[in-house]
Amino acid sequence: MLSNSAKYALKAVLYLALHTNEDNKLMVKDIYSRINVPQSYLAKLMQKLSKNGIISSSRGPKGGFYASNQNIDLPLIRVVEVIDGEQRLRSCMLSIHECDSENPCALHDLVGNANSFFIKNLEETTIKQLIGDVKSGKSVLPL
Amino acid sequence: MLSNSAKYALKAVLYLALHTNEDNKLMVKDIYSRINVPQSYLAKLMQKLSKNGIISSSRGPKGGFYASNQNIDLPLIRVVEVIDGEQRLRSCMLSIHECDSENPCALHDLVGNANSFFIKNLEETTIKQLIGDVKSGKSVLPL
DNA sequence: CGCAGAATATGATAAAAATCACATTTCGGA
DNA sequence: TCCGAAATGTGATTTTTATCATATTCTGCG
Numbered sequence: 001m002l003s004n005s006a007k008y009a010l011k012a013v014l015y016l017a018l019h020t021n022e023d024n025k026l027m028v029k030d031i032y033s034r035i036n037v038p039q040s041y042l043a044k045l046m047q048k049l050s051k052n053g054i055i056s057s058s059r060g061p062k063g064g065f066y067a068s069n070q071n072i073d074l075p076l077i078r079v080v081e082v083i084d085g086e087q088r089l090r091s092c093m094l095s096i097h098e099c100d101s102e103n104p105c106a107l108h109d110l111v112g113n114a115n116s117f118f119i120k121n122l123e124e125t126t127i128k129q130l131i132g133d134v135k136s137g138k139s140v141l142p143l
Numbered sequence: 144m145l146s147n148s149a150k151y152a153l154k155a156v157l158y159l160a161l162h163t164n165e166d167n168k169l170m171v172k173d174i175y176s177r178i179n180v181p182q183s184y185l186a187k188l189m190q191k192l193s194k195n196g197i198i199s200s201s202r203g204p205k206g207g208f209y210a211s212n213q214n215i216d217l218p219l220i221r222v223v224e225v226i227d228g229e230q231r232l233r234s235c236m237l238s239i240h241e242c243d244s245e246n247p248c249a250l251h252d253l254v255g256n257a258n259s260f261f262i263k264n265l266e267e268t269t270i271k272q273l274i275g276d277v278k279s280g281k282s283v284l285p286l
Numbered sequence: 287c288g289c290a291g292a293a294t295a296t297g298a299t300a301a302a303a304a305t306c307a308c309a310t311t312t313c314g315g316a
Numbered sequence: 317t318c319c320g321a322a323a324t325g326t327g328a329t330t331t332t333t334a335t336c337a338t339a340t341t342c343t344g345c346g
Contacts, residue, residue: 001144004334007237014249027292040336047294060343061291076253094150104282106157106273110219110264114257121253130249139247147304170322183306190324203313204321 001118006083009045011035013079016055016067017131025057025064045083052082067127076130077122089119144261149226152188152197154178156222159198159210160274168200168207188226195225210270219273220265232262 002010015035020026028046032039046065050057056068080089092099092108093115099105133139145153158178163169171189175182189208193200199211223232235242235251236258242248276282 002236004238010250011237025292038335041334043293044335050293057293058343059291059293059341060345062344063292063342065293093145094154095147106277106282107153108282109276110268110273111261114261118254118257125253130253133252134249139249139251181305184304186323187305193323200323201313202311202321202323203315205314206312206322208323 001089001115002080003084003088005045006080008035008037008042009049009079009083010076011037012042012046013049013055013067013127014131014134016065017072017127018134020064020066022056022066022068025062025066027064031065049079049082052078054079054082072128072131073126075123076125076127077119079127080122089122144232144258145223146227146231148188149223151178151180151185152192152222152226153219154180155185155189156192156198156210156270157274157277159208160215160270161277163207163209165199165209165211168205168209170207174208192222192225195221197222197225215271215274216269218266219268219270220262222270223265232265233258 012031012035015031016026028039028043032042035042037045046055046057049055050065053071054074055065055071057063057065077089092105093111094105094107096105099108101108155174155178158174159169171182171186175185178185180188189198189200192198193208196214197217198208198214200206200208220232235248236254237248237250239248242251244251
């Protein structure tokens with residue numbers, strides 16, 4: 001469903017959204033152990049996120065990565081699309097190309113609305129909204 | 144969610160269930176192009192399925208793979224567990240170990256009951272039931 | 287200006303998943 | 317009883333994903 005990389009990226013984005021802003025940046029080495037992602041792999045992922053405008057960064061001393069107000073208004077789907085591409089998440093359960101609700105593959109009904117429900121949520125939920133849940137204790141952001 | 148291998152295996156099992164029985168077997172080379180799976184990779188998958196009792200086989204001339212009456216009464220989950228192992232399907236969206244509905248990770252609610260719904264269906268639907276849908280035209284089994 | 291601290295770029299290595307190739311075993315039939 | 321047809325067993329190769337390492341560029345600050 002989601003690649004490992006996408007999971008890593010989501011964790012990182014949520015961590016940044018919770019702990020950083022324009023005036024309070026963090027470096028990869030401050031983050032990786034908190035979210036349990038290998039350091040240099042995380043670095044690569046964050047570069048990709050940064051290049052695609054999902055997170056922000058600045059170089060040099062006092063630099064680092066952070067989530068701007070603009071960043072956290074992005075829907076979660078953007079994170080996974082940047083990392084996994086657009087296809088992976090939406091591909092049918094049997095990887096049939098012509099599979100949709102009109103012409104369902106044999107497993108289509110078993111998944112039911114499960115997958116589309118998840119995708120819909122990823123599309124409609126912003127990073128900001130999600131960390132709201134964490135802040136209010138509705139869910140946990142784990143290591 | 145499901146590995147490529149598991150998808151291949153499901154396709155193969157469903158194909159066998161539709162087109163074979165004790166008296167009417169098929170060889171890998173008769174199947175692979177129909178379900179669009181590389182021949183020798185399919186061979187390996189089918190050996191695994193056969194060894195684990197998901198499908199049946201007999202050697203020698205007039206031999207081949209087939210789905211017995213006993214086979215098609217198995218729930219679909221058995222197919223994916225044999226190929227992907229038991230963990231993969233049930234692992235949390237962020238791969239957090241201590242994530243459940245009591246202690247949900249940040250993404251838990253986004254997936255909602257989607258995943259458990261799918262798993263439940265895999266557990267409760269037998270191969271036979273599923274091909275019923277295909278036979279009655281409710282769904283398609285594609286190449 | 288220039289140095290040091292940071293991200294960025296590039297590419298090498300390792301591990302896992304997918305694919306291929308072939309030798310071995312089993313079995314039915316002539 | 318022997319030959320050939322088929323699955324089975326084993327392992328090598330390729331591709332993708334994940335991981336590591338290092339050189340390069342940018343930037344704030346003294």
